[in-house]
Amino acid sequence: MAADWLGSLVSINCGPTLGVYQGEVSSVDQSSQTISLRQPFHNGVKCPVPEVTFSAIDIKDLKILEIRNGTGRTSSSATAKVTSAPVAVPKGDQRYVERINSPQHCSKSYGERHLDVPGQPKGFRRRHNSWSSSSRGPNPVTPKKNGVKNGQMKHRDDECFGDGVDDGLDKDFDFEGNLALFDKAAVFSEIDISERRNGARSRGTPQEQTPSRYRHDENILEAKPIVYRQITVPQPGAKEYCTDSGLVVPSISYELHKRLLSVAERHGLSLERRLEMTGVCASQMALTLLGGPNRFTPKNLHQRPTVALLCGPHVQGAQGISCGRHLANHEVEVILFLPNFVKMLDSVTSELTLFNKTGGKQVSSIKDLPDTPVDLIINCLDCHENTFLMDQPWYQAAADWANQNRAPVLSLDPPSSGQGQAVEAKWSLSLCLPLALGEGAGRVYLCDIGIPRQVFQEVGMKYHSPFGCKFVIPLHSA
Numbered sequence: 517m518a519a520d521w522l523g524s525l526v527s528i529n530c531g532p533t534l535g536v537y538q539g540e541v542s543s544v545d546q547s548s549q550t551i552s553l554r555q556p557f558h559n560g561v562k563c564p565v566p567e568v569t570f571s572a573i574d575i576k577d578l579k580i581l582e583i584r585n586g587t588g589r590t591s592s593s594a595t596a597k598v599t600s601a602p603v604a605v606p607k608g609d610q611r612y613v614e615r616i617n618s619p620q621h622c623s624k625s626y627g628e629r630h631l632d633v634p635g636q637p638k639g640f641r642r643r644h645n646s647w648s649s650s651s652r653g654p655n656p657v658t659p660k661k662n663g664v665k666n667g668q669m670k671h672r673d674d675e676c677f678g679d680g681v682d683d684g685l686d687k688d689f690d691f692e693g694n695l696a697l698f699d700k701a702a703v704f705s706e707i708d709i710s711e712r713r714n715g716a717r718s719r720g721t722p723q724e725q726t727p728s729r730y731r732h733d734e735n736i737l738e739a740k741p742i743v744y745r746q747i748t749v750p751q752p753g754a755k756e757y758c759t760d761s762g763l764v765v766p767s768i769s770y771e772l773h774k775r776l777l778s779v780a781e782r783h784g785l786s787l788e789r790r791l792e793m794t795g796v797c798a799s800q801m802a803l804t805l806l807g808g809p810n811r812f813t814p815k816n817l818h819q820r821p822t823v824a825l826l827c828g829p830h831v832q833g834a835q836g837i838s839c840g841r842h843l844a845n846h847e848v849e850v851i852l853f854l855p856n857f858v859k860m861l862d863s864v865t866s867e868l869t870l871f872n873k874t875g876g877k878q879v880s881s882i883k884d885l886p887d888t889p890v891d892l893i894i895n896c897l898d899c900h901e902n903t904f905l906m907d908q909p910w911y912q913a914a915a916d917w918a919n920q921n922r923a924p925v926l927s928l929d930p931p932s933s934g935q936g937q938a939v940e941a942k943w944s945l946s947l948c949l950p951l952a953l954g955e956g957a958g959r960v961y962l963c964d965i966g967i968p969r970q971v972f973q974e975v976g977m978k979y980h981s982p983f984g985c986k987f988v989i990p991l992h993s994a
Contacts, residue, residue, distance in 0.1 A: 518544035529577035746980035757991035795838025797963035836896030844874035
């Protein structure tokens with residue numbers, strides 16, 4: 517009776533500790549209750565020993581994978597028991613070929629026999645490359661197809677390719693039909709209603725709408741309405757300007773500007789302080805126009821920018837000399853033009869003394885100015901009061917040189933449009949509050965010279981600083 521099972525392929529489950537063994541039955545001893553397997557596989561890996569013997573005590577479960585007689589051929593009177601754990605037979609073994617080509621072999625496809633898991637629904641497929649469904653070996657053996665050589669398949673392998681291909685793959689996907697199922701208007705309407713219900717979006721005028729997103733520096737709490745006209749003057753000028761943030765900055769007359777500076781000087785903001793503050797702001801703007809951090813690096817010391825400074829013997833000229841001193845301290849090659857006068861203002865003399873300590877170049881003749889274009893021209897020739905200077909020969913010669921030179925011009929504290937300008941500027945820098953400048957002033961900028969708010973109130977102005985975090989801001993015509 518025991519001899520009938522010799523040569524059969526079996527799977528022996530010895531529990532989670534010992535694992536699962538598969539192999540060919542070589543001997544069965546009923547007296548000692550033992551069974552031996554030839555060429556065994558342990559958890560899908562071939563064992564290093566040719567034969568393994570098991571005691572009935574160690575066997576938890578035994579499954580007959582294939583019944584054969586002693587000659588190795590399948591018995592015609594026996595039917596193979598189909599299990600979820602196929603035996604691991606190496607490729608090239610005669611049993612492997614006979615098993616694949618056996619007519620009594622399981623009619624299930626390769627995918628069904630190897631992916632069906634006992635106890636799971638039939639539609640559930642287990643994805644695992646192990647030979648045995650119960651094995652958990654670290655080196656699973658992958659079955660290989662028979663009859664394949666150099667990419668050619670002689671016979672169809674029903675075990676590997678037995679499952680039918682879904683015919684639906686041949687049909688084109690209907691994009692238009694599926695897109696028509698999506699009601700875009702209804703979905704967006706539902707989103708809009710949900711956001712309004714949560715207070716994320718409100719309807720109304722553009723000024724009343726609450727943004728759905730905020731910047732990191734914005735307050736999400738409701739604030740008071742923004743007042744863009746925060747500066748009012750008793751005698752507004754002919755023009756109005758506005759900042760980048762929309763604040764209105766009115767222009768003032770020169771008489772009001774002069775009275776404002778006089779009150780500030782009476783409270784301690786002396787002319788020397790104004791000159792220093794104006795020089796710092798003007799030099800900072802000039803450094804930005806010259807290239808800023810991209811130009812002023814240690815690698816560009818051999819390409820120092822050149823600035824021509826055209827100054828007259830007045831307060832505006834002293835402001836320009838102060839600007840030139842700061843530029844020279846920042847490694848800018850400054851050429852200062854100042855005509856010779858027998859007597860100059862004390863502010864001009866003191867600023868000139870400081871400038872000469874910087875190593876900058878001072879000339880008194882237009883012939884000493886460079887013939888080649890410079891990087892920037894700073895115009896401080898014009899004066900608010902002494903208009904007779906425009907008739908002086910040195911003034912006309914300096915204005916002609918600036919207009920003929922192809923360098924851009926920055927006008928510092930230019931006069932109002934009524935007085936006119938001999939030098940056409942690309943930028944103009946006004947102090948405190950702008951005057952009504954003409955078209956020849958170019959783009960207008962405004963600098964803060966440090967006048968306190970109560971000084972503005974004393975001359976009848978309502979003033980809130982439009983500068984924010986800067987000392988120099990651009991202005992646009994309103």
